[in-house]
Amino acid sequence: MAVKRKAIALISGGLDSMLAARLMLEQGIHVEGLNIFTGFCVEGHTHAIRNRDKNRQKRNNALWSAEQIGIKLHIIEAIEPYKEIVLNPKHGYGAHLNPCLDCKGFMVGKAREWMEQNGFDFIITGEVLGQRPKSQRRSTFPVVARESGAFDRLLRPLSAKLLPETLPERAGWVDRERLYDISGRGRHIQIALAEKFGIEDYAQPAGGCCFLTDESYSRKLQDFWNHRENKDYEFDDIMLLKVGRHMRPGTDWKLIIARDAGETQYLRGYRSKFAHLSITSHSGPLSLIDGPIQDRDVELAARLVARFGSSRSAERVDVQFTDRNGRQRMLSVAPMQPIEVQQQWYV
Amino acid sequence: MVRIDQTLDARNLICPMPVIRTQQAVSGLENGQILEVLCTDPGALVDIPAWCRVHGHKLISAKNVGDETIVRLQICDS
Numbered sequence: 431m432a433v434k435r436k437a438i439a440l441i442s443g444g445l446d447s448m449l450a451a452r453l454m455l456e457q458g459i460h461v462e463g464l465n466i467f468t469g470f471c472v473e474g475h476t477h478a479i480r481n482r483d484k485n486r487q488k489r490n491n492a493l494w495s496a497e498q499i500g501i502k503l504h505i506i507e508a509i510e511p512y513k514e515i516v517l518n519p520k521h522g523y524g525a526h527l528n529p530c531l532d533c534k535g536f537m538v539g540k541a542r543e544w545m546e547q548n549g550f551d552f553i554i555t556g557e558v559l560g561q562r563p564k565s566q567r568r569s570t571f572p573v574v575a576r577e578s579g580a581f582d583r584l585l586r587p588l589s590a591k592l593l594p595e596t597l598p599e600r601a602g603w604v605d606r607e608r609l610y611d612i613s614g615r616g617r618h619i620q621i622a623l624a625e626k627f628g629i630e631d632y633a634q635p636a637g638g639c640c641f642l643t644d645e646s647y648s649r650k651l652q653d654f655w656n657h658r659e660n661k662d663y664e665f666d667d668i669m670l671l672k673v674g675r676h677m678r679p680g681t682d683w684k685l686i687i688a689r690d691a692g693e694t695q696y697l698r699g700y701r702s703k704f705a706h707l708s709i710t711s712h713s714g715p716l717s718l719i720d721g722p723i724q725d726r727d728v729e730l731a732a733r734l735v736a737r738f739g740s741s742r743s744a745e746r747v748d749v750q751f752t753d754r755n756g757r758q759r760m761l762s763v764a765p766m767q768p769i770e771v772q773q774q775w776y777v
Numbered sequence: 778m779v780r781i782d783q784t785l786d787a788r789n790l791i792c793p794m795p796v797i798r799t800q801q802a803v804s805g806l807e808n809g810q811i812l813e814v815l816c817t818d819p820g821a822l823v824d825i826p827a828w829c830r831v832h833g834h835k836l837i838s839a840k841n842v843g844d845e846t847i848v849r850l851q852i853c854d855s
């Protein structure tokens with residue numbers, strides 16, 4: 431009896447990776463999925479934090495896609511090793527702070543390690559030739575295969591017919607004729623395939639699979655680096671960049687002001703690590719102070735925060751300031767007037 | 778009363794970390810054993826049961842209790 435070959439599929443939660451895996455199942459390959467959590471992924475937690483997404487189904491799209499096509503999904507956390515990719519990408523950044531080419535090499539490299547540890551035969555991804563201007567080009571595909579160490583054990587079923595033969599095709603594990611020749615940014619072939627396979631519900635990430643392709647997020651990350659000695663980050667730092675309104679009225683400190691009750695709840699978890707301001711006389715957001723604030727600036731911060739709650743038109747607002755050591759004091763301030771708020775404070 | 782073999786504290790972790798921790802805990806347990814996971818991210822209510830389904834483990838219960846989500850599952854080696 432022929433050996434059943436095994437493929438590990440990188441599953442992002444989007445349609446393409448789901449289709450690539452489904453095509454392999456069609457060919458009798460045993461497929462399991464791998465999803466890598468870098469800390470920048472656009473996933474359930476961002477929905478969980480904000481109120482406005484309360485009605486949206488909170489689900490992990492990678493798990494959801496795996497379930498749709500009936501494969502196991504392994505989620506691995508790679509926050510620490512991924513730092514090197516974000517901080518020093520050999521191939522540089524894309525339009526924002528997205529190091530897509532290095533990132534793909536990293537992800538496929540993780541899949542290769544998993545494949546080796548678990549006795550699998552090859553790796554598949556949902557990459558499509560020409561879909562992304564920087565990282566999914568004919569010239570970059572071999573870079574990913576080489577730098578990940580996957581070489582010709584990396585198969586991209588959606589574009590395979592446009593690419594050189596890989597080991598699974600040469601060895602006859604997979605029939606090349608039944609693979610696809612999709613290229614470019616169009617979606618109609620993928621949508622038709624989804625229909626054929628009865629896949630009706632799938633996530634459609636706009637722009638990319640992570641926050642690094644988001645302009646506003648990248649701006650905050652750049653600002654964060656500009657104001658610290660080393661270009662570095664901790665997990666909490668990158669999570670906090672996803673939450674709240676960030677304003678920098680001082681050179682050394684900025685405010686992270688919750689935008690709704692969900693964000694206030696989330697920021698509460700950080701009160702022991704940050705100086706913070708809470709409005710006590712009215713309902714209003716919790717605000718963290720990131721960086722060493724001088725005593726003389728606390729009032730300015732309190733006035734600014736008072737602008738962002740039901741207190742905005744009050745004459746006086748009570749604000750409680752808690753410093754890094756937990757010492758508290760009360761301030762009674764007049765909310766800042768719109769004209770006093772400088773545009774360049776918004777990060 | 779359900780016999781709990783291990784309780785995993787995944788409170789204050791944001792998705793998908795509770796799922797990742799569940800996956801790690803399960804790999805150290807044996808067939809038939811029961812794991813209880815405590816979470817504060819409401820996403821766990823959907824994600825841990827989905828993870829159980831794709832791996833063939835048995836979901837015993839998943840519910841919100843106050844601000845926490847408690848999921849219990851039984852390991853089924855496939």
Ligand code: SF4
Nearest residue numbers: 529530533638639640
């Ligand atoms: S969008 Fe983000 S996750 Fe996707 S390849 Fe680029 S850097 Fe990596």
